Amino acid sequence: MEIEKTLFDAHRARFSAIDRLLPEAAPAPVAGERVDAATAAGVQVTGVVQRQLHGPDDVPLLWSAADARQLFPFIGDTGTEGMDVLLRAWRTWLDAESPGEDSSCVVNWPSRDAEAIRAFLDHGLVPMSALAVRTGGAHDDAAENDVTVRRARAEDFEEVLAMAVSTHDYIGQVATRRRSNAAELLAPALEQALDKEDPLLWLAERDGMTAAFAHAAWITSSPGSAEAELLPLGRWGYVNNVVTVPGLRGSGLGRTLMAVVHKEFSADGASGTYLYYNPTNPLSSVFWHRQGYRPLWTSWEVHPASALR
Structure with missing residues (x-):
């Protein structure tokens, strides 16, 4: 038009x-x-x-x-x-x-x-x-010394899905609507991520138990693409979802997990990293700013x- x-x-x-x-x-x-x-x-x-x-x-x-x-x-x-x-x-x-x-x-x-x-x-x-978008101002240092971060495997699917659903239910209180079929909607993307040889899905474990996960992807903003309407041109690391089990939120697990994710994106030549978060979410709105992100577009x-x- x-x-x-x-x-x-x-x-x-x-x-x-x-x-x-x-x-x-x-x-x-x-x-x-x-x-x-x-x-x-x-x-x-x-x-x-x-x-x-x-x-x-x-x-x-x-x-x-x-x-x-x-x-x-x-x-x-x-x-x-x-x-x-x-x-x-x-x-x-x-x-x-x-x-x-x-x-x-x-x-x-x-x-x-x-x-x-x-x-x-x-x-x-x-x-x-x-x-x-991440513009700096944060140190990629682990906050927890007793946490192990590893790439997720296919056998982690059920546990990761349950964590993702719990976060969706929480967000349903403060932002988007809660959907009763969230598990069915979330499952395909997680299955696809875990099906790859080197999935962009990391788990943080404490005392042998899964405590948090991060799901990411590579996104290219090229001339004429839909991504180029929102981001500068380049190959971007996209942080799709970060989840911490409810009882451990605020304990530094997310910071430790994202320190690994940011370093891996940087090592692989990312132009930058970006994500979506809910400004009305009292947890993520604080966490991501401390991680060096600041809003570029608001819906x-x-x-x-x-x-x-």
């Missing part, structure tokens, strides 16, 4: 000024429905809305509503007012629909844009997820979609 050149140039310039780590702003999605608005001075702003429907067996249900509507805003240099009038227009646009309870409105936006944050808060959106959401103000 074409966006007016003047507006898109201002949009791209704004992203560049907000955060030096942001890649060049992507053009508007080809598919979707357009929403238009104007500021009091008559400056035009616009957005494209895409709708995604997920069935009961779709993996995105682990982090998404079943009926998600995402807005891609183009507000140029209009700041809070531009985002405000565009969200108002989106709210009016929603009046023609009847979203159910398991629905959401989503805007993924640069984390450092304070002017836009004011508009998001005013319209009932909350920071549900953040893509964070602002409201559930159900009809709650958008």
Whole structure:
């Protein structure tokens, strides 16, 4: 979908000024429905809305509503007012629909844009997820001397899956919805990871018992790829999930585990490492900042979609 050149140039310039780590702003999605608005001075702003429907067996249900509507805003240099009038227009646009309870409105936006944050808060959106990149400021030293870290094996599957489900249930209290079929949704990715000769899945053991695990992957941000819309170009280490058994959270196991993971990524030539975490999670929001990560993009959401103000 074409966006007016003047507006898109201002949009791209704004992203560049907000955060030096942001890649060049992507053009508007080809598919979707357009929403238009104007500021009091008559400056035009616009957005494209895409709708995604997920069935009961779709993996995105682990982090998404079943009926998600995402807005891609183009507000140029209009700041809070531009985002405000565009969200108002989106709210009016929603009046023609009847979203159910398991629905959401989503805007993924640069984390450092304070002017836009004011508009998001005013319209009932909350920071549900953040893509964070590691920029340093942390030492990769083990916090626990009595912990052994090793690569996971196929026979660890059941234990790792049970830990992943327990973490999903915890996150269901503070961020995304809890899904009753979480085990079935989580299992395929874990099985695929463990099926590899040298899986990017590490276990931390204490006294012979599994106490934590980290699941990671390699992601390439190349020109024209979906990843390049979010990350600088390069080969990135992606931290998919880090889990500590409930009774041992806060004891340094995660730090010890990630010291190994970060060193292995660095040794293999990673351009950097990134991950997603929930800002509303009182554990991960503290842990990852101490590990040297900081938000690059934040997903602002409201559930159900009809709650958008």
